[in-house]
Amino acid sequence: MTTAETRKFEAEVAQVLHLVTHSLYSHKEIFLRELISNASDACDKLRFESIAQPDLLAGDAELRIDVSWDKAARTITLRDTGIGMDRDEVVANIGSIASSGTRRFLEAMGSEQKADARLIGQFGVGFYSAFVVADRVTVLTRRTGAAPEAGVKWESDGRGEYTLENVELPERGTTVVLHLKADEDEFLEPWRLRSLIHKYSDHVAFPIRMPKDAAAGDEDSDADNGSDGDDGAARADAAPEWEAVNDASALWTRPKSDISDEEYQNFYKALGHDFNDAAAWTHNRVEGSQSFTTLLYLPAQPPFDLMMGGRDERKGLKLYIKRVFIMDAAEELLPNYLRFVRGVVDADDLPLNVSREILQHNRQLERIKGACVKRVLDLIEKLSRDEPGKFATFLRAFGNTLKEGIVEDVGNRERIAKLLRFASTKGEGEKQTVSLDDYVGRMQPGQDAIWYVTADGYRAAAGSPQLEAFRAKDIEVLLMSDRIDEWMLGQFREYADTPLKHVAKGELPLDEAEKQKLEDATGAAAPLLERIKALLGERVEDVRVSARLTDSPSCLAMSEWEMAPHLAHLLREAGQEVPEQKPTLEINPQHALVRKLQGEADDARATDLATLLLEQAELAAGAPLPDPAGFVQRMNRLLVG
Structure with a gap:
């Protein structure tokens, strides 16, 4: 039985659609990259599931992506033979928020910032880029293993609602049909589609096919064919002969000598959903008792998922085993402090049915992880030696993240410290x-x-x-x-x-003459120190003469293990429990303000002066004042008095 219904997009999805369709006009072509990327992911997922269930490929063992167009109908169609979706998955993945990604996308787009094409795809919202060029999008999908009548049709004009109904689909996988806007004729030209596939998706490890006579010939002949009214046998109902237009090989499996810098950069941009070039990369093949390949990139600037997702979400590396995609965001391959690294790891010696739980306790993977860490640190060191300008930019972007390794990675602490x-x-x-x-x-x-x-x-x-x-x-x-x-x-x-x-912590190293000078000054100021301590009462642990000061009247001193006031304040603001610490106040007896306090007979004014010495020191140390209004009143009394 066919069940049709109309639903509203969740509010956040509607906002994303508005931003995408109104702000990405300068990067329209991104839609094809994102839709092909989604199709590739669907094929990857099916290939992985078919390892344990070979019958999932029954009837059509080839995993592929087909791109076609129809000039008369003004449509572009992408079809994959991947895992497909059931009705609930369609609602979760397209009509609502399947994860927090869409919300974080909106947060990143705050403050009236124009939509940035680098954001698309990094939060799993790449599908919506279809509405940059289309005023209506149709999705036909059937999950692998489901009956033909379990197919689903989803359709929307991107204006707030979508329709959903069950349809009969004879084949598994997903078909996306873009009904192009009136001014998007360029994407109906086969040469234009083919050039975008070469630019963004040549590395995709599944065949991306187009009708054969459209894939052949040069751009001029394609354009001429289109101009005389012939749509190049590209209509879906013309049963064209298909031909792969991408390389369809995993770039990292090729010899380094055969890969150009442009190919490396294009692969990075597709992998990281980034429009900027990578700062550097390293490509290595390890042979021996354990064989694996790594291709690791340093971004030139922070990926948005790093800034918005923080340490809780890891999207850096993709793990492959014998070229079969296993999982994304493989934190088992790199420690947290290197989470900005993008790339792939392809292992020969891990079982294809490996699970995340098994990975967490796998000694082979620990060796791969160690090799990845070494390669990344080698790469950063090389950048620091050979390209100091790029390295300075890299540190501004990732220096704080790298500092986490000082605590987390004791074995590499010295190497990391050298880079800071x-x-x-x-x-x-x-x-x-x-x-x-x-x-x-x-x-x-x-x-x-x-x-x-x-x-x-x-x-x-x-x-x-x-x-x-x-x-x-x-x-x-x-x-x-x-x-x-x-x-x-x-x-x-x-x-x-x-x-x-x-x-500010502990005792300063002083020579004998300096020690004697401090001792003499402390003896001479003993009555003043006692008076200040009495005037401040419970607000201080101690008051003493400072060896640190030459120009200022006062400062705070801390014990070796005491937390700095500014950090204690930040932790309290974050809801952390921090033990209260009474500060030690150090004074400069030669300063005019301290001399004024020493000669002040009025206890009220003396209290104001002593408190001001403490509060000045607290402000300089980054500690919040317990009574800002009282501080202002004291300042006013002393200024006019």
């Missing part, structure tokens, strides 16, 4: 960075630590009062202003046998 770059007090702004090797190479005689300061921003780090004594001694300090830095440094305590130390 930081601003420093010797640099001209935050874009001029140094490596840890650079820093160690120019340490002062007798300097026994790599000094750094952390803050929630470059300016806060560069302006930290704790740097004053280091500047006076011409000791370089690394300015670490990324939010991940404090977390990373909790595990990263040493580099090249040299300890890393925070300028």
Whole structure:
């Protein structure tokens, strides 16, 4: 029995359709790449399922994708012999949100940003690009193994509703028919379709076929045939003879010497749904007791799924076994901190019926993973040596992600650390960075630590009062202003046998003369220190004379294992429980503000001055003020008094 109904798109899908159809006019051709990619995925899924159930291919063992057109009807038709869909899958995959991908697409498109073609496909919304060139789309599909009467017809004009009905389909797979808009005649020319297939989909490992006489000849002859009214025997009802127009071979299986840079880049763009070239790639074949091929790419800029999906979703590598696609987003192949890498891994020695659970405990895969990590780090190191400009751009995009490896990958910690770059007090702004090797190479005689300061921003780090004594001694300090830095440094305590130390933590290294000077200053200021501590009460752990300050009146000091105030604030804002920490206040007895407090007889004004010393230090350290209104009132009283 045929059941037909009309449904509304979910709100988010309707929004995506509006964005796609109104903003991708400069990248119309993307529709063919995305529809062929979907068809290829369907063929991949069927090939994988047929390993355990060979009868799924009964009646038609060939997996292929056919592209045809009809100039009179103004349609383009794509048909695949892949796994197909049942009614529920059609609703889930086209009419609603099957995952959070569509919603994240919309988030990425916020702030009135124009739709970016790089987004299409990365969130699984590539099907909707059909509406860039079509004012109506028809989908006919039948899932492999289902009866002919279980076919499904889906149709929509992309304006908010779609129709759904059961139809009888004699063959498995999916057919997508695009009813082109009035001004999209270019896509009815066979040479144009063929050129797009070569440009975007030549690597697809299944035959992409077109009617034979349309695939033959040069572009001029095709165009001439179209202009005289002959549609090149391309109509579906003319039973044309088909011919494959793509290479239909897995690019990574070919010798490197036979693959041009353009082919590598085109494969990357199709693989990563990216319009930009990759920054670099590495292609390797390992032979021996365990044989496998890797083709790994470094993107030039962050993929949108990295920014929006974060660590929870992995879409980097595709795993193949003997050229049979096994799974996408194979986190078993690379650690989290390298999740920006795109590429494929094709193993010869894993069982074809491998499951994700088996992969998690597979020693062979652990060796492949180790090889992938080595190749990626080798590639990044090569980029840093040979193309410093590209490397600087890469670090701006992925440096924070790479820093996660300092904590996650102890075995490669030194290699990763060599790749990191930081601003420093010797640099001209935050874009001029140094490596840890650079820093160690120019340490002062007798300097026994790599000094750094952390803050929630470059300016806060560069302006930290704790740097004053280091500047006076011409000791370089690394300015670490990324939010991940404090977390990373909790595990990263040493580099090249040299300890890393925070300028605000613990005791400063002083020579005998400096120690004596500090001791004398502390003795002279003892009554003042006691008074400030009494005035501040429970707000401080201790008050002491600072060896860090030369120009500022006060700063905060921390113990070796104490969390920096700006990080503690961020964690609390994120809902994390962070133990309360009473700060230690250090003062500069020579500063005019401290001298004013020392001579102040009025307890109320003295309290205002002491509190101001603490709050200035807290602000400089990135800690939030507990009473901003009170701070303003104190400032006003002291300014007018």
